[in-house]
């Protein structure tokens with residue numbers, strides 16, 4: 001039982017270290033150039049048919065981008081956009097969008 005806890009916490013610290021290795025600033029520059037037109041300059045979509053990305057967990061953003069890239073998630077536009085992205089670019093984009101703080105207000 002103790003062994004499992006140690007392994008889990010080691011795993012968590014590796015994940016945390018990985019998260020710090022991502023470059024949100026580089027992600028922001030890339031997003032300004034390639035994504036902001038539809039997803040907005042701060043990840044709040046400027047196009048009604050595009051989803052908001054601000055505040056999404058990095059794992060979600062990177063998985064979706066990898067799924068578009070591989071074709072596992074099919075979308076005419078996002079498939080083309082994700083195709084040339086490297087793993088590092090995806091990690092940086094995910095770091096940027098997840099770093100944006102979102103507040104919500106109930107109606």
Ligand code: HEC
Pocket residue numbers: 030031034035036037038039047049050051052053060061062064065074075077078081093
């Ligand atoms: C021309 C408009 C356009 C551009 C530019 C664009 N997107 Fe998208 N994006 C969309 C649309 C539309 C969808 C919804 C696709 C679907 O239904 O699967 C989407 C979906 C996504 C999703 C999935 C979100 C979710 O909630 O599941 C991610 C992540 C994403 N885009 C990231 C990016 C990134 C990163 C870039 C820049 C490298 C980018 N997009 C550029 C239009 C765009």
